[in-house]
Amino acid sequence: MIGENIRRVEREIADACGRAGRKREDVTLIAVSKTKPLSMLRKAYEAGIRDFGENRVQELMEKMPMMPEDVRWHMIGHLQRNKVKYVVGRVHLIHGVDSLALAEAISREALKQKTQADILLEVNVAGEESKFGVSEAGAFALVSEAAKLPGIRIRGLMTIAPLAEDPEANRIYFQRLRQLSVDIMRKNPDNVCMDILSMGMTGDYVAAVEEGAVCVRVGTGIFGERHGAADMQNPQ
Numbered sequence: 001m002i003g004e005n006i007r008r009v010e011r012e013i014a015d016a017c018g019r020a021g022r023k024r025e026d027v028t029l030i031a032v033s034k035t036k037p038l039s040m041l042r043k044a045y046e047a048g049i050r051d052f053g054e055n056r057v058q059e060l061m062e063k064m065p066m067m068p069e070d071v072r073w074h075m076i077g078h079l080q081r082n083k084v085k086y087v088v089g090r091v092h093l094i095h096g097v098d099s100l101a102l103a104e105a106i107s108r109e110a111l112k113q114k115t116q117a118d119i120l121l122e123v124n125v126a127g128e129e130s131k132f133g134v135s136e137a138g139a140f141a142l143v144s145e146a147a148k149l150p151g152i153r154i155r156g157l158m159t160i161a162p163l164a165e166d167p168e169a170n171r172i173y174f175q176r177l178r179q180l181s182v183d184i185m186r187k188n189p190d191n192v193c194m195d196i197l198s199m200g201m202t203g204d205y206v207a208a209v210e211e212g213a214v215c216v217r218v219g220t221g222i223f224g225e226r227h228g229a230a231d232m233q234n235p236q
């Protein structure tokens with residue numbers, strides 16, 4: 001079932017790339033495996049998935065050593081400052097940085113480990129009260145401060161669009177995130193690149209790819225429904 005799901009999602013991504021005049025290899029499919037057992041992650045791996053997304057540090061730490069070394073792990077949840085040390089140097093990309101304090105903590109840990117951490121700034125483009133992320137205006141301020149920090153590389157932006165019945169309803173938020181990345185680069189900030197847009201989930205990844213997503217984060221569409229308390233961005 002997981003193999004079939006992945007093939008279907010792959011096909012839809014390829015079709016969306018075709019419509020948008022994009023290359024399939026410019027989009028990374030991240031399989032969001034939070035709450036799912038290792039047996040399912042292994043099936044996804046066998047079906048070709050190499051990028052996995054988790055939203056809790058504890059779960060990430062448990063799964064990481066049990067999976068092949070060539071897996072790229074993505075921290076997609078809201079990261080607490082005191083957990084930064086477990087993530088830096090181990091994950092490929094930290095998607096949800098939404099405060100200078102968190103960026104500073106990541107920077108300090110990266111310096112300590114003599115490494116560089118790639119991060120995305122989380123923007124709440126829909127302005128939902130319940131969500132983490134900075135406002136569009138706040139993104140400019142955060143970029144200019146966080147860009148000064150050694151040890152981190154700002155690679156782009158991430159957003160979690162509202163839960164919508166109609167995937168078209170979120171297209172505007174994907175357009176806004178993309179436009180924001182263009183506006184940020186127009187200011188020529190030092191030490192910032194905006195080559196990654198992490199946007200689109202099971203309900204709306206097709207529209208996200210058409211609007212320029214570089215990473216899509218698909219959970220349910222690959223692994224099936226989650227049961228229990230698996231909030232979007234569980235503060236751990």
Ligand SMILES: *Cc1c(COP(=O)(O)O)cnc(C)c1O
Pocket residue numbers: 032034055076077160201202203217218219220221231232233
């Ligand atoms: C859970 C989660 C996803 C995946 O959601 P689905 O709707 O199951 O595809 C994507 N992004 C984040 C940040 C998540 O927490």
